[in-house]
Amino acid sequence: MLIRKTDPGTTTPVEMDGVKDVSMQVMVGRDDHAPNFAMRHFVVEPGGHTPHHSHDYEHEVYIVAGTGQAECDGETATVTEGDVLYVPANAVHQFRNDSDEAFRFLCLVPMEFDCGTPVPGS
């Protein structure tokens, strides 16, 4: 049985335009032969943020720890542990950490988009 602990100590830095102080770990992905969707654990350090971007696939997000700002199509909300967010395909979105503690969330994506293109980080 595949069991993995979400652990800020085992994530690796995300190197991508528009990203600041973010690390991630694929918890379940294509390397595990998951056929349909991938679960990733993200850690945004204080002052950090994910890219302000959009793409042709959705996110389903669960906030694991800390407090962050979630922006989606111009609307921004403060989110905390236990919150679930849905970011539809093509929405412009960003996650920011304006707090002084790590902000951690799960972000799930489909394994493919555009009829077969692998989703980055799946």
Next chain:
Amino acid sequence: MLIRKTDPGTTTPVEMDGVKDVSMQVMVGRDDHAPNFAMRHFVVEPGGHTPHHSHDYEHEVYIVAGTGQAECDGETATVTEGDVLYVPANAVHQFRNDSDEAFRFLCLVPMEFDCGTPVPGS
């Protein structure tokens, strides 16, 4: 932006053979027009359990709170907050709560299986 809090107070009882003292809420699903996969929040009360069964689609699971026993193809592990599990399609599996506190987890499923059949609870 769709934001929902995982809350044991807003789940509804699961009525299904083999289930004892389990409630759930679809956090993101087909009613939200999510195209590929659904996120559900499950609460297993002390002494409760999910069905001991298998089906032709996978689970990706995140333990939100409490302690439970996860069985998959004859192997049983104790799982706690922060653990991620992958249950492949067709594996015989069950979640049980032998503790004296609520055991809560997210369980994600693809929206369809068998070439278009809606997954129950998606």
